[in-house]
Amino acid sequence: MNLIAITFTILSLYLIINGxxxxxxxxYLPEILKQAFFYGKTSEKKKKSLLHMIEFPKKWFxxxxxxxxPVATYCLxxxxxxxxxxxxxxxxxxxxxxxxxxxxxxxxxxLPQATLAMLLVVIQTTRRLYETHYINIFSDGKIxxxxxxxxxxxxxxxxxxxxxxxxxxxxxxxxxxxxSLKLKDWIAALIFLWMSYQQLQxxxxxxxxxxxxxxxxxxxxxxxxxxxxxxYISAPLQFTEIGMYVALQILLSQGEAYFFxxxxxxxxxxxxGLLSHQWHRNTFKDYPPTRKIIVxxxx
Numbered sequence: 001m002n003l004i005a006i007t008f009t010i011l012s013l014y015l016i017i018n019g020x021x022x023x024x025x026x027x028y029l030p031e032i033l034k035q036a037f038f039y040g041k042t043s044e045k046k047k048k049s050l051l052h053m054i055e056f057p058k059k060w061f062x063x064x065x066x067x068x069x070p071v072a073t074y075c076l077x078x079x080x081x082x083x084x085x086x087x088x089x090x091x092x093x094x095x096x097x098x099x100x101x102x103x104x105x106x107x108x109x110x111l112p113q114a115t116l117a118m119l120l121v122v123i124q125t126t127r128r129l130y131e132t133h134y135i136n137i138f139s140d141g142k143i144x145x146x147x148x149x150x151x152x153x154x155x156x157x158x159x160x161x162x163x164x165x166x167x168x169x170x171x172x173x174x175x176x177x178x179x180s181l182k183l184k185d186w187i188a189a190l191i192f193l194w195m196s197y198q199q200l201q202x203x204x205x206x207x208x209x210x211x212x213x214x215x216x217x218x219x220x221x222x223x224x225x226x227x228x229x230x231x232y233i234s235a236p237l238q239f240t241e242i243g244m245y246v247a248l249q250i251l252l253s254q255g256e257a258y259f260f261x262x263x264x265x266x267x268x269x270x271x272x273g274l275l276s277h278q279w280h281r282n283t284f285k286d287y288p289p290t291r292k293i294i295v296x297x298x299x
Contacts, residue, residue, distance in 0.1 A: 003100050004157050004164075004257045008264040011150065015264075019271035023278065055142040061151070065129035068155035072125045075159040076118040082168040083111045093163070094171045100157065101164040101257055109255045110179040114166035117251050120192050121159065124244060127196060131203050137210045139220045154264070161257040188250040195243035201228050202236040224284050232296035234280055235273030239294050242269045270294060 081087040097105065109117075163169045209223045229236030245265040252258045273294040281287050293299055 001102055002257060004161050005260045007153065007157065008260040012264045012267040015267050015271055019274070023274060054145040056145070056148055057138070058141040058143055059138040060143065060148060062132040064151040064155055065125055065132055067152060068125040069122070069129045071155065072118065072122045072159055075163060076115070076122050079111070079115050079118050079163065083115050089169055093169065097160060097164040097169060100160045105164055105170065107165065107167045107170050109162070109166045109252055111167040112179060112181045113185060113251055114162055116181060116185060116189060117162050117248055118159065120189060120248065124196055125155070127200065131200065135203050135207050137207050137217055137220065139222065158261055161261050162252065165255040165257055185251050188247045192244050192247035195240040195247065198229060199237060199240040202230070202240065205230060222283070224280070224287060229296070233292045233294055234277035235294045238269035238273035242266050
């Protein structure tokens with residue numbers, strides 16, 4: 001039983017169905033549904049309800065990367081040990097991957113591809129760890145417990161989706177590690193790194209909106225961001241996140257489990273970007289009318 005496929009398929013369907021309902025019929029939905037779905041700036045300031053008792057500060061997004069960066073780094077470490085020195089993988093890793101993906105899983109991804117993919121995940125999660133501590137200036141917005149927990153599920157199953165179908169991570173199965181990286185793998189890595197860099201620039205733009213000329217934080221209010229990818233779209237954070245996961249999909253295209261992670265990210269980030277675009281247009285009368293939602297020049 002592939003728990004990665006099951007988990008992310010359910011999450012994707014839930015998000016798509018509820019996202020469409022909220023986007024089209026927001027005024028007709030019960031408040032408890034809207035409060036469970038929205039977070040941050042898109043959440044509405046309504047009177048307290050039971051859901052407010054299980055909401056956390058948006059700043060707690062930091063916890064994802066405090067968790068994800070060391071986990072990804074450890075996974076990269078054992079992958080490199082396997083690739084370069086053919087050292088044994090810890091038994092608990094085999095057991096965990098068998099539990100998550102199934103004991104019948106197959107080595108569909110070459111070890112060089114898995115190593116490169118884990119390196120990219122380490123770069124991304126470590127960069128986000130740095131950003132959430134030293135760049136991002138979080139508003140006083142909230143996230144509910146469901147958003148909080150899903151983040152940890154995501155960053156637990158992401159490395160499992162890579163390693164679980166990689167050469168060298170199948171007990172008692174002899175594999176050949178001679179296959180090298182292809183041109184499409186290097187292109188995918190470059191796309192990933194470009195998207196990661198653009199996401200960093202986007203976070204710097206957002207942080208500077210809340211600082212004065214001396215770099216001192218003077219407000220936590222939302223303003224219209226300008227510059228960089230904001231000149232083209234309302235949701236560059238979501239656009240670059242999708243871009244990175246699609247790049248990994250290109251790199252890991254022979255695998256099966258990671259596809260469901262990518263599907264979840266595309267669903268999640270597109271709905272988030274759509275609602276963010278709607279919120280900005282409803283909030284700011286002078287919001288640029290030609291700015292697209294999430295894909296420059298297209299959508």
